Amino acid sequence: MPATRVVKPLVLAALVIAVIALAITLVVPRERTIATPVTIDPPAAGTRASAGADTDQHQPLTTHPSSPHPVHKPPATAPQDNAPPAWPLAERLARSEDLFALATSLRPAAVDGDPAAMWTLGRIYDSCELLTVKYGANDDPNLARRRLETVTAAMPANAAAYHQRQFERCRGFVASPDSLENPEIWQTLAAEAGHPAAQMKAWLDRRMDANIAPPTRSRVMALIQSRHPDALAAAPRLLSLQMAAPADLTETTNELAWTLAACSLGLDCSPMSEATQIRCIWSNCAPDDPLQEVIRAETDPYIFEQASTYAERLRQHLSAGTLADASWLELQPMPGQDD
Template structure:
């Protein structure tokens, strides 16, 4: 008998399985060449999960991904620590003085930690049960997915249901945006809660993100630049509106200094929350995208999009 998986997880598995089947079919058949199906990904965990009962974690990751260079090592400390600290509860506590002083980056990064841990913190016992069930399924990606979920459980172990992290994410992102965080402002727009509903606002926000060359802002805005942007005339001359463009924004964030290594938050979100895991151990996000998500004839299109996003911001 297959162990029970929480109902919300079952729906997630069904959806992910269908998307993955289509994605790999398209990759193997090189179709369509200019607009292949890819998986829509949100940078941080959003699928309701549960919290595992594990001992408090301490210390930092020793294998900080450098994405082929040393850009991650040059991150501002508040951002680097989010990717490397094994105890995100303690990380947020250390940010508290800066948050109280309305520091925009500290408040934004607290929201990222809350988002990373929110599903995990909601129901501790169920998270462990579901991770065990995933392992028992024996699928090709079961081991990788279980490992990613265990990484989340370790880093989020001190959060609890009473922390109400799902509510805290929106609260902190609103606070961060009001304090001047461009990444938080972009995240609010991507989640359907922009600071303004004016059409000119969204275009202006996109231009400000591109001009900033801030990897956090690029990543935060990426969900708004995929299919969600289709048909919006104010974004017609931007990298927006197709299934490839969201990935292009994420890849650009990697090039600008986001931790896109195998254990970074981005790869963890793909794998732990959606079962979209690399079959190759140690594969970073860029290699994963070009290896598993983009048909060969679509790679050049994505590369051109990324180059445009890293350019002068005009489109």
């Protein structure tokens, strides 16, 4: 018998078997694996969602469900510049060109007890208080602006630019001085409600009489670990580097190190930021220089190098959430401690 006549029946038989197997696969369902539901732990105390979508409540560090086998990552070695701000109201305050409108929008949430709204409202009132008192007695806003121009004409260029910008940001209060409220009252309430920057200011400012516990090293570090820009800005007044150096050099290095670290962790240090402009009021800063470059230009190179080294160590600890492990930081004496 020819070989081709034997092969053809075998090929046909193989095709029939394959079709039958495919049919069985389509008809008989496979066993399914039921996915185990993922549960998300509720936020820890102090991280609850606040009443408004635009509030500045601190967000938990973990925003995704925890894996049953946590992955331990090494400390970050570069600033997380692309991370969204954890304190959106601080961002709104820094960017706002109309502080009267911002205060008006925040006041209902502050009245309802939102800590971030109370703190920000106090910051606005504090920022606009002097300008309102100085220029707000006039019924005519144009007259107030002309008085401003007379005052700023005698100022250095940077000081004049900052003063004029603040006037424009606070122009609503200048036009309606009765709308200004006591900033310390709102900030005291924010401190008692647990806002980190407010609690730090309460320890430093005798005008605030907040009913909170006295500062300890661990408590101060926990508040700074929140990475609120105002808490970072106040950090060098509460924590100090341990350095084998004269007191004045340690103080300068400490202030610069915290400032540089804060710039890399969310504090607005751009050329037109409040932090930069205040530092440049009496300095000859280049108009396009951010705060880091301003500090570099006016600081002794050795001190700047020391401060930069400590700033990087601070940034790494704060990014990793391990500031409490920085044994080279000590609690500063509090104002009036020796009275």
